[in-house]
Each structure stands twice: as structure tokens, then as C-alpha cells.
Amino acid sequence: MSHISFDTTNVENFVAKHELDEMQPLITMADSQLRNRTGAGAEYSDWITLPTDYDKAEFARIQKAAEQIKSDSQALVVIGIGGSYLGAKAAIDFLHPSFYNELSDEERQAPKIYFAGNSTSSAYINDLVRVLGDKDFSVNVISKSGTTTEPSIAFRVFKKLLEKKYGEAGAKKRIYATTDANKGALHDEAAAEGYETFVIPDGVGGRFSVLTPVGLLPIAASGVDIQQLMDGAKDAQDEYSDSDLRKNEAYRYAALRRILYDKGYTTELLINWEPTMQYLSEWWKQLMGESEGKNQKGIYPSSANFSTDLHSLGQYIQEGRRDLFETVVKLDNPVSNIALPEEEGNKDGLQYLEGKTVDEVNTNAFQGVTLAHVDGGVPNLAVHIPQQDAYSLGYLIYFFEIAVGASGYTFGINPFNQPGVEAYKTNMFALLGKPGYEEQTKTLRARLNK
Ligand SMILES: O=P(O)(O)OC[C@H]1O[C@H](O)[C@H](O)[C@@H](O)[C@@H]1O
Numbered sequence: 001m002s003h004i005s006f007d008t009t010n011v012e013n014f015v016a017k018h019e020l021d022e023m024q025p026l027i028t029m030a031d032s033q034l035r036n037r038t039g040a041g042a043e044y045s046d047w048i049t050l051p052t053d054y055d056k057a058e059f060a061r062i063q064k065a066a067e068q069i070k071s072d073s074q075a076l077v078v079i080g081i082g083g084s085y086l087g088a089k090a091a092i093d094f095l096h097p098s099f100y101n102e103l104s105d106e107e108r109q110a111p112k113i114y115f116a117g118n119s120t121s122s123a124y125i126n127d128l129v130r131v132l133g134d135k136d137f138s139v140n141v142i143s144k145s146g147t148t149t150e151p152s153i154a155f156r157v158f159k160k161l162l163e164k165k166y167g168e169a170g171a172k173k174r175i176y177a178t179t180d181a182n183k184g185a186l187h188d189e190a191a192a193e194g195y196e197t198f199v200i201p202d203g204v205g206g207r208f209s210v211l212t213p214v215g216l217l218p219i220a221a222s223g224v225d226i227q228q229l230m231d232g233a234k235d236a237q238d239e240y241s242d243s244d245l246r247k248n249e250a251y252r253y254a255a256l257r258r259i260l261y262d263k264g265y266t267t268e269l270l271i272n273w274e275p276t277m278q279y280l281s282e283w284w285k286q287l288m289g290e291s292e293g294k295n296q297k298g299i300y301p302s303s304a305n306f307s308t309d310l311h312s313l314g315q316y317i318q319e320g321r322r323d324l325f326e327t328v329v330k331l332d333n334p335v336s337n338i339a340l341p342e343e344e345g346n347k348d349g350l351q352y353l354e355g356k357t358v359d360e361v362n363t364n365a366f367q368g369v370t371l372a373h374v375d376g377g378v379p380n381l382a383v384h385i386p387q388q389d390a391y392s393l394g395y396l397i398y399f400f401e402i403a404v405g406a407s408g409y410t411f412g413i414n415p416f417n418q419p420g421v422e423a424y425k426t427n428m429f430a431l432l433g434k435p436g437y438e439e440q441t442k443t444l445r446a447r448l449n450k
Pocket of ligand 1: 081082083084142143144145146147148151206207290418421
């Protein structure tokens, strides 16, 4: 089966071959820290072998639950934030046509999928309640800690809606809880109420959890064959197991990013050429940013959607501050491809495109833009995705995960924690009057009232 490939042609003007060779000792060290579990945060690196070591009985239970949701629900509300929703959203967008929720029931053959609990916006919850209307729906509430504020608030709202519609007993059958095996408020509530539960393994952090029940249940409920997703990841696990930079494309990606960072290219733009891939970038940004942004170091992960953003950000990328590099994720064979309609005359000046497909325009734009950006001083890496299918996506997910694991260790940081995320939470809890935060409440109120 063909799989993703990594193209470094357009970074050659910026990084000499010997520079990559000279990264080998650092990569060998990072690989050893990862595989031998001797690096910082190693207790959260079970995702490395997840594609072969996952719980097969639970996997079958996920597939069964997905069938149940398909049979009794017109909509599934997926409640989670950060790593507890971005992977599922990225996969569902990538693996289905645009406007998935707007397709006819017959074409979709699966419930509409809505995401909630991923912001503190009150309007968003309100709007989703209106959209659900009298639709039959189920809820998949996802939280590794089981205590995150945004999903907890949304869960209360949608749980009440379910109870109003189906009664307490009926509601319980429509709630699927994905959380820690032993602890947290969501775990305790699920156990007390008898919700069907799925476990987020201890050794897999949120941003690495898309191939656990966190991502798998919503993805399966949308009609995707999750076995293919796991198969792709499994083949990638085999493919990227060698510490030799000449043989391991994921490590080559990690090493090149690190070399570019050291040369002053401190922002990486993940570029896509398909609107169905925007959330892949959002997932990737958490994976990279939460893993590497520590000790005042790390590449800032950003993204742009082409060709759309060429008409807004294109000027900056071409001629702005030269601290950017691009990693393009290019889908080589999109599922649908249309030809430009023929027309009498040449009023719109498009006659030269007749006989060409719109995807040929996209690919030519990709090639032209890449060369222009390279000429403008933007190093360019490219990951080619052969097909818009679950196998390729599983492969791609693993590529980025293993790359950031290795890359994190080259920075000398712990790639698997996220201590900095707590700072805003402490302030928010203090301002909202959560018990235990009384001292901070006083200090913050005084600062705000100045
Ligand atoms: O799954 P949860 O425990 O609710 O966490 C959801 C997200 O929130 C946090 O603040 C973390 O920084 C993320 O790494 C995590 O993915």
C-alpha cells in the first residue's frame, strides 16, 4: 500500500547535507531516550507502541457503540477540548466531504457530528442547542483528567437536554464517557450513573490520544473504518523505527526542523491545500506547541490554508520577517476532481484552463507557490499524502507524533507535560471563586481593580 512520503528538495538551499549528517548523534540520543524510556516524561510515551498494543476488546466495544449511535441518533455531540477533540475533528473533516453535516441522511449514512465544550463561549452552546432542535442525539463526553471546565459545563447542559427528552434512564443510555480508568470527576460520575465508558490509557497524554477511544469513537460513529486508521499507524510504527536519519523520514523531519530553528527560523507554518485539512493543522499545533514550547524555547507552530490565505497572508510569507519555514501537507489525489466547464468565447479569460481539472490548478499553484516562497527565503518541507483515506491519515498521525517526540528531546525538554497551561486556569478558578483559591482571588481582584 502506498504511504506518505517526505520531500526535502526545497530545503536544500538552506541546509547543507553535512548539517543533517551532523545531527545524527543528537537524533540517536533522542531515539534512545524515547524507545528505552529514559527521557523526561517517559511515563507518557505509551503512544509509541499504541498501534500494536491497543486494547482489542475495547476496540471492538467502540465499534459496537458506534453502530448503536448510528442506529439511534441523528446527531452525536462530542464534548471535549484540546487533545480530547482536535484529533477526532481533524479526522472527521479529512475523511468526509466538506459540508458533511449538510449531506442528506442517505449520503451520510451516519449521524451529524457536532463538537462542544471546546470554548468558554455561551453563544456557541446556545446555538448548538437550537440546531439540535428535536433531533435524536447522543453524547460522547471526553476528558482525560475528567475535571476540565469547558467540557464539564457543556456536559451539564447537554445531559439536561437528554434527560428532558428521554428521561433519566433513557439519557444514561445515550451518554458515552471517555476518561481515565480510575480517577476524576467524569470517571466517578460515569461509574455512579452507569454510563458506558471507554478508557484513555494512563501512558498516553491528551495530544497523543487520537488513536485511543478519545478519537476512535467519534471517528467510528461518523462511519469511518477505524481499523484502517490503526493499520496505517501500525505500518508507520514499523517504518519509523530506525534511528538512522537516512532511513527514517520522520526523524529527518525532526532534525531539519531543529537545524532551521537554530538558524533563526523559529516559526513553522503547516500548510494545507484542502479546506478539509484545516483541523489537521489545529491538531498538529497542539501536538507541536504543547510538546516543545518550554523553558523559553521551541518552534512556534502556526498554520495557513492555501490557496485561501495566499490572498491574505501571502504578502507576509513572501516578504515579511525571515523567521518562517513551511511544512506543506499535500494531498496528491483528492477524492473528487472536477473539470473546468467549457464556455463559448473567452469573456472570463479562462480559456487556457479548458481541458484542465480544478485539481491541476491546485497542484500547479502548490508548485508555483513553493518555488516563489523558497526564492523569497522561506525554507520548505513537504509531506505528500497519497490518498484521502483512513490508512494514510493513521500513517500521518504517527509520523508527526514520533517526530515531535524525538524533536522534543533534541531541545532538552520534557515533550510530554504541559505545566504552563495551569497558569490561566488558576487565575480563572480564583476569579470564579472556586474553593481553595481564596488567596489568589484577593491578589487578582486587587490587580484588576487598580
Ligand atoms: O482531556 P482533558 O483532561 O479534559 O484535557 C483537555 C486539554 O486541556 C488541557 O488544559 C491540556 O493542556 C491539554 O493537553 C488537554 O488536551
